[in-house]
Amino acid sequence: MSNELAVNAYFDGKVKSIALENAEGVSTVGVMQIGEYEFGTSQREYMTVVSGSLKVKLPGESEWQAFGKNQTFIVEANQSFAVQVAEVTAYHCRYE
Numbered sequence: 001m002s003n004e005l006a007v008n009a010y011f012d013g014k015v016k017s018i019a020l021e022n023a024e025g026v027s028t029v030g031v032m033q034i035g036e037y038e039f040g041t042s043q044r045e046y047m048t049v050v051s052g053s054l055k056v057k058l059p060g061e062s063e064w065q066a067f068g069k070n071q072t073f074i075v076e077a078n079q080s081f082a083v084q085v086a087e088v089t090a091y092h093c094r095y096e
Helices: none
Strands: 006-010 015-022 025-032 035-040 045-051 054-057 065-067 072-075 080-085 089-095
Touching: 065 072
Parallel strands: none
Antiparallel strands: 006 015, 015 025, 025 089, 035 080, 045 072, 045 089, 054 065, 054 080
């Protein structure tokens, strides 16, 4: 288990996260500025909105779904998903 905190920035710094590893596994906690982003996965991801809200287009779906505080969505490994952020939003992402 690593005690190092890795800070990541994406989309010209509009999305930032800090990665951590503990007894629960590997996670990131981060913040997204207003905008629209597309992410790819290498592992299954459980993404929970901590503060704010996201509109998400999950893989294989044609409709956007809204997720608010304390709501979680799951994206399988090797998929991509799009998010629309209308207000600055914080999230927690757990990887399996």
